[in-house]
Amino acid sequence: MNNPISNSRCPLTPSRGVIRSIIPMASDNTLFQITVEEDGLNNCMPGQFVQLWVPGVGESPISVCSGHVGATIELTVRKVGRVTSALFQMNEGDWVGLRGPYGNGFPVEQYKGKDLCLIAGGLGVAPIRSLWQYVLDHRENFGKITLIYGMRHSIDLLFRSEFKMLLRRRDMDVFIAAEELCGPALPPISVQLGRVTDMIKAASLSPCVEVAVCGPPVMYKYVINELKAKDIAESQIWLSLERHMKCGIGKCGHCFIGGAFACKAGPVFNLPQLRLLPEAVECA
Amino acid sequence: METNPRPCIAVEGLTGCAGELLVILENLDKLLPFVRVASFPFAQSQNDDGPVDIAFVEGSVSQPHDLEKLKRIRAKARWLVAVGNCAVWGCVQGGACAKCKVTEMLEAVYGQHSEIQALESKPLDAYVNVDVKLSGCPIDKTQFLSVTASLLKDHLPYITHKPVCLECKLKENPCVLIEKNLPCLGPVTAAGCGALCPSLGAACYGCWGPSQDPQMDAMATILSEKGYEALEIMNRLKTFGAPAHLFERMNV
Amino acid sequence: MVVFAPYGSTLKMSRTFLLPKSRFCEFFSYLKGLGKFFAPVRVSEQSFSFKEIENEGEIAWDALRTILPPKKFFYPQRETVLKYDGNEVKATVPEDNFQIIFGVHPCDLAGLGIMDTIFEAAPSDTHYTKRREQSLVIGLSCMPDKFCFCQSMGTSCPTKGYDLFLTDLRDAFFGQVDTARAEQVLAGCDHLFSPVSENDKDSYKEFWIERDKAFTNGFEPDNLRSTLDMEWDNPLWDELGKRCLSCGNCTPVCPTCYCFDLVDIANLNGQSGERQREWDSCQFVGFAQVAGDYNFRPTPVDRLKFWYRHKLHGFDDPYGFKTCVGCGRCTVSCPSGIDDIVDVVKRLQGNNEQSNK
Amino acid sequence: MSDVEKKIIQIPEITRVEGHAAVEIDIEDGNVKDVRLDVFEGTRFFERIVLGHKYDELAHITSRVCAICSTGHVLAAIFAVERIFSFTPTPIETKLRELMHLGMIIESHATHVCALALPDFLKTPDLASFAGQHKEKFLLWTHLRNLGAEIQTAVGGRPFHPVNLHVSGLSKIPSTASLEGVKADLKRSLDEAILLAELVLSFAPPVERLTEPYFLALIPHDDKYGYFGETIQSSEGWQRSCQEYKEYLDEQVVEYSHAKRSLVKGKPVMVGAMARLALFGKRLTREALNVYQETPLFKGDSNSIWNNAAQAIEIIQAIERAIEIVDEVEALKKEQSAEKKPLEIVAGSATGAVECPRGTLYHYYEIDENGVIRAADMITPSAQNTARIELDIKEVVSQSKEKEMLGPHLETLVRAYDPCNTCATHMVAINWK
Ligand SMILES: Cc1cc2nc3c(=O)[nH]c(=O)nc-3n(C[C@H](O)[C@H](O)[C@H](O)COP(=O)(O)OP(=O)(O)OC[C@H]3O[C@@H](n4cnc5c(N)ncnc54)[C@H](O)[C@@H]3O)c2cc1C
Ligand code: SF4
Numbered sequence A: 001m002n003n004p005i006s007n008s009r010c011p012l013t014p015s016r017g018v019i020r021s022i023i024p025m026a027s028d029n030t031l032f033q034i035t036v037e038e039d040g041l042n043n044c045m046p047g048q049f050v051q052l053w054v055p056g057v058g059e060s061p062i063s064v065c066s067g068h069v070g071a072t073i074e075l076t077v078r079k080v081g082r083v084t085s086a087l088f089q090m091n092e093g094d095w096v097g098l099r100g101p102y103g104n105g106f107p108v109e110q111y112k113g114k115d116l117c118l119i120a121g122g123l124g125v126a127p128i129r130s131l132w133q134y135v136l137d138h139r140e141n142f143g144k145i146t147l148i149y150g151m152r153h154s155i156d157l158l159f160r161s162e163f164k165m166l167l168r169r170r171d172m173d174v175f176i177a178a179e180e181l182c183g184p185a186l187p188p189i190s191v192q193l194g195r196v197t198d199m200i201k202a203a204s205l206s207p208c209v210e211v212a213v214c215g216p217p218v219m220y221k222y223v224i225n226e227l228k229a230k231d232i233a234e235s236q237i238w239l240s241l242e243r244h245m246k247c248g249i250g251k252c253g254h255c256f257i258g259g260a261f262a263c264k265a266g267p268v269f270n271l272p273q274l275r276l277l278p279e280a281v282e283c284a
Numbered sequence B: 001m002e003t004n005p006r007p008c009i010a011v012e013g014l015t016g017c018a019g020e021l022l023v024i025l026e027n028l029d030k031l032l033p034f035v036r037v038a039s040f041p042f043a044q045s046q047n048d049d050g051p052v053d054i055a056f057v058e059g060s061v062s063q064p065h066d067l068e069k070l071k072r073i074r075a076k077a078r079w080l081v082a083v084g085n086c087a088v089w090g091c092v093q094g095g096a097c098a099k100c101k102v103t104e105m106l107e108a109v110y111g112q113h114s115e116i117q118a119l120e121s122k123p124l125d126a127y128v129n130v131d132v133k134l135s136g137c138p139i140d141k142t143q144f145l146s147v148t149a150s151l152l153k154d155h156l157p158y159i160t161h162k163p164v165c166l167e168c169k170l171k172e173n174p175c176v177l178i179e180k181n182l183p184c185l186g187p188v189t190a191a192g193c194g195a196l197c198p199s200l201g202a203a204c205y206g207c208w209g210p211s212q213d214p215q216m217d218a219m220a221t222i223l224s225e226k227g228y229e230a231l232e233i234m235n236r237l238k239t240f241g242a243p244a245h246l247f248e249r250m251n252v
Numbered sequence C: 001m002v003v004f005a006p007y008g009s010t011l012k013m014s015r016t017f018l019l020p021k022s023r024f025c026e027f028f029s030y031l032k033g034l035g036k037f038f039a040p041v042r043v044s045e046q047s048f049s050f051k052e053i054e055n056e057g058e059i060a061w062d063a064l065r066t067i068l069p070p071k072k073f074f075y076p077q078r079e080t081v082l083k084y085d086g087n088e089v090k091a092t093v094p095e096d097n098f099q100i101i102f103g104v105h106p107c108d109l110a111g112l113g114i115m116d117t118i119f120e121a122a123p124s125d126t127h128y129t130k131r132r133e134q135s136l137v138i139g140l141s142c143m144p145d146k147f148c149f150c151q152s153m154g155t156s157c158p159t160k161g162y163d164l165f166l167t168d169l170r171d172a173f174f175g176q177v178d179t180a181r182a183e184q185v186l187a188g189c190d191h192l193f194s195p196v197s198e199n200d201k202d203s204y205k206e207f208w209i210e211r212d213k214a215f216t217n218g219f220e221p222d223n224l225r226s227t228l229d230m231e232w233d234n235p236l237w238d239e240l241g242k243r244c245l246s247c248g249n250c251t252p253v254c255p256t257c258y259c260f261d262l263v264d265i266a267n268l269n270g271q272s273g274e275r276q277r278e279w280d281s282c283q284f285v286g287f288a289q290v291a292g293d294y295n296f297r298p299t300p301v302d303r304l305k306f307w308y309r310h311k312l313h314g315f316d317d318p319y320g321f322k323t324c325v326g327c328g329r330c331t332v333s334c335p336s337g338i339d340d341i342v343d344v345v346k347r348l349q350g351n352n353e354q355s356n357k
Numbered sequence D: 001m002s003d004v005e006k007k008i009i010q011i012p013e014i015t016r017v018e019g020h021a022a023v024e025i026d027i028e029d030g031n032v033k034d035v036r037l038d039v040f041e042g043t044r045f046f047e048r049i050v051l052g053h054k055y056d057e058l059a060h061i062t063s064r065v066c067a068i069c070s071t072g073h074v075l076a077a078i079f080a081v082e083r084i085f086s087f088t089p090t091p092i093e094t095k096l097r098e099l100m101h102l103g104m105i106i107e108s109h110a111t112h113v114c115a116l117a118l119p120d121f122l123k124t125p126d127l128a129s130f131a132g133q134h135k136e137k138f139l140l141w142t143h144l145r146n147l148g149a150e151i152q153t154a155v156g157g158r159p160f161h162p163v164n165l166h167v168s169g170l171s172k173i174p175s176t177a178s179l180e181g182v183k184a185d186l187k188r189s190l191d192e193a194i195l196l197a198e199l200v201l202s203f204a205p206p207v208e209r210l211t212e213p214y215f216l217a218l219i220p221h222d223d224k225y226g227y228f229g230e231t232i233q234s235s236e237g238w239q240r241s242c243q244e245y246k247e248y249l250d251e252q253v254v255e256y257s258h259a260k261r262s263l264v265k266g267k268p269v270m271v272g273a274m275a276r277l278a279l280f281g282k283r284l285t286r287e288a289l290n291v292y293q294e295t296p297l298f299k300g301d302s303n304s305i306w307n308n309a310a311q312a313i314e315i316i317q318a319i320e321r322a323i324e325i326v327d328e329v330e331a332l333k334k335e336q337s338a339e340k341k342p343l344e345i346v347a348g349s350a351t352g353a354v355e356c357p358r359g360t361l362y363h364y365y366e367i368d369e370n371g372v373i374r375a376a377d378m379i380t381p382s383a384q385n386t387a388r389i390e391l392d393i394k395e396v397v398s399q400s401k402e403k404e405m406l407g408p409h410l411e412t413l414v415r416a417y418d419p420c421n422t423c424a425t426h427m428v429a430i431n432w433k
């Protein structure tokens, strides 16, 4: 009610969010649970992102990694630079600025009634998590679900306890792969040695599955090749793109690719859409 | 009133023109309410050598004495901030060292058996880990204050590495490289000064040091098409300490 | 302050009038009384700039392209978008300031139209629209020089972006009123105008026919998009990219380049500060760099190609138009001479005739 | 082992001076044997740095010798080059260069007098106590140095390392509005400058000087007090053109220091504000002269510590003269100016000299027919003063009873010379033929 941020009509002015809890995860990643004050932010859809503002430092686009709609959103953040480091210095109870939700998110309506394959590489697991949480909340609407998650070192596995639960579920297949096994083994999570692409090979995917992918840019080419080898149509392959983004509302131009703003028309595109955007992704 | 002790700063000079010390001294009235000046030999007699939160270091390492001092400062500072072109790039003395040997110059001045020692002038990061590099010759006061504001909060400061041309165009200056064929180095020089020289109708001579990923080869091509000779172009490009690796792509 | 009709409310039927040049002085003083008056003035041997003027003698009537286009009046080079102090965050609101932008040529009017589309798209940019709200844009006819190619881009006729357009008929200006706002403003100086005679109409038409013929620069626009797609790997790009300084001069000068950066500036007290936005350029190496040091456009070639495509292929989605209006600013502002759009397009089209510049 | 009592007084680093210097004094049996002013600022070889560069780069490069007197270095270099090219800038440009120089004098003197020298007398060893306990004096400094910075910014583009001064003139003549702004601030500051001078004069020197100094200064153009000239005047009565500086100044290298030092006919000399006042004090502007006439300096007391007061007086003069210059420039702007003669590059060599805050600065260059620098030499004021500082110290220590207690006073003494060690350590010997 008493929102100290006045004049919120300006789309570049954030609303406030209060950090409720800070949960360190593997290596430089931390989960922030933030209570939001603005209505729009309560309704984030899977794959959407927010602009998170640390006053005096700057803003960063961060995917909402929780699929449950509500007054608390979850963000997984990796410490890489100015804004993210400053965020890591904050405490529970501190406030940050939030704008959003932005982006189209995954086309969940279109996924309804279909098999789904979710593929995450590294920190790409954040938006994918919002998708699996959403899908599991509405489990009856979807067919077979396969979740593939790959990382460089097994020690970087994020959402460990959640994966423990997921692995136990009978209504989905979960593959976790690391290129290198290191750090303490964590039974009962079985991390296999290999790449995301190896897991795709191993998974049984029907050609009519809808695939949602998020990971580092270099990963996409290989994943696409592997999926196409399984006769999955390009229109069923959905990629979430990471781009430099300043505004999130299709004005600052940083995320512009080909003929579209990744923040508005994307960040989720399927392959035929991407083919119209030269240099969007190296897709063989 | 005060709960936390104020952050401590040190302001130290190695070999340079004292320009940054002067800029900092002249802006000290703005800083004093927020910091304790533990050490600033240029400006005060009572200096302590204890640990500091931020050490601003001016000048390049040009003699063993500088190096010892730098190592001492590194050991006591949480944030080591290289201020000024000398500390960040090596400035004119660094540019000169690229051309001739220090030992020869030394001998020429002080004779063969002099006790005086000199090192090839190098920026701080040739010897120690530098946390923040704020270039400028001298540093810009607004940039300095905003960098300090960030550091006082323990935030990594924002320092632009875009070229001077951006600031120049934002000021809507006629381009002196195009209109007067002056050897303007704005395209390869880091912004921060507010495009001072072109705003006065003069060529940027690169005092801020190189911008991020400067296109030295294209710059040289364009200047040579304007009639500047290769040697002169290289002299100009290297005057303010642009390091050799930036010229690797060049076929001049 | 007078309350003006909302901007953008175009008249159902445009109205015309004649302003004798002998009365321009009065016209100027009348407008100057309403707010700040900006017009092109000469700033160097070759360059002009829109600047606030005090008397009409300062207007550079021969100005074709100013260094920066008039977008700067609605979307300034650098502006504070919000301020914070402790717990409070406040969006800044542009000052109330009525401004008259005089002497905007058709290419720039088209450019403003494109900026409108971008900044007014939901969620609309309140800073931009507020300034647009407070302005009166007066267009002015021109004769092309060897760099103008608006004809090829389909922007040579003024269609939108102005409130009032003046065609220079030697002894008088032929005025066309397009918006309710202009109508309202002009009501106060109606006595300076005379009705348009048949003769005037003839001269008006003659002028525009003459102007159409005056273009010496341009290319065949029909296959522009397909040419670009087809020639995406043409070696010409490497040739140009090698000369590119990545200085970014081509973007601030472009009437349709809208990219910006947002930067926080903290105060020493650790409590307060502000957030500024500043024009940015896609030609800078960090523009498309993301975490992990992955850069989508690491080389000048990548960035130059990207820029050309955006200008000439334009928005596929969501707007579907090209974003070059043919003003020639980039051509004259590129220190390296690689932004000669006409020349590049012709070469891509396989037309290797020597350029006349 | 000898039974002579040996002692060394060391001041490992003199604080509050520009650059880095130390003093070491050997005392044997109560007698001062040796005094060494060791400048351990790193060497920067400016005479080598400029070689191979074009004449138009000189201003940018030489300004980096020293921030505080960058304008002086720039002007000395420009004067030398313009002499080689037989070029004269327009009268407006000449005036603006002088205005710029006065800006430097104000900024440099204010910073030296207030921030570096005064704390000794106010007994404030750190900045916080200076700013806290003597707020009005601290403000005096900030106001005056801001004024100097404002002038240099208006004319030169920034407070130091000017970007608007070039061989052949200025790239942009400052607007009337900015000059009038400067003038208004100058007028506002005159009283403060007088206040500062009176303040400095109220502190008695803590040490005494014994032998009379040997002063050198440029004879200013016209018959005004000023900083530009061609001919050197000595307190011994002789005059020489600055082109012949090598004949009267004898530069020496000493083993223990990075700075070279100059002697005149084997004698230490003193240059700077005190020298200028001693030789040309009668030419001061009105208010400055008023203050000067009431000082011990005027009566012939040549204690080096009074150099602080001399600088304060020069601030008053600079303010008064700067006001005049603004008016003169504005008057000249109204005149129809003649077409500027283009610069013609010719080979040759020449010396340019200016009076910097700390004394006479010489720049010598040889330029080839392409405008490339082939040889260079710089003689800085601090190099000229060093021998005199050592002599002063020797005298003071010899005379003193409690030698060990002298440390702080010696620092005060050295500081009064305002030695600029960044300047002093640029040197490279060039073998003349
Ligand atoms: C749609 C989207 C969703 C994202 N989701 C997440 C997430 O859930 N968790 C997470 O940790 N990270 C996420 N990122 C990446 C995150 O935005 C960047 O790591 C972050 O902006 C870096 O900011 P910084 O200030 O800490 O780094 P900086 O110090 O600014 O720079 C470090 C690196 O990050 C790049 N970078 C800086 N700003 C941006 C920006 N605005 N957009 C993209 N890259 C930038 C720089 O080019 C540089 O390479 C996402 C990015 C996008 C585009
Ligand atoms: S004048 Fe220099 S800095 Fe300005 S645009 Fe031209 S090249 Fe760039």
Ligand code: SF4
Pocket (backbone or CB within 6 Å): B164, B186, B189, B190, B193, B194, B195, B196, B197, B198, B203, B204, B205, B206, B207, B208, B209, D163
């Ligand atoms: S324009 Fe260039 S030379 Fe001039 S101040 Fe700026 S960076 Fe230095």
Ligand code: SF4
Pocket (backbone or CB within 6 Å): C250, C253, C254, C255, C256, C311, C323, C324, C325, C326, C327, C328, C329, C330, C331, C341
């Ligand atoms: S791309 Fe060039 S010619 Fe086209 S509108 Fe922009 S500046 Fe003008």
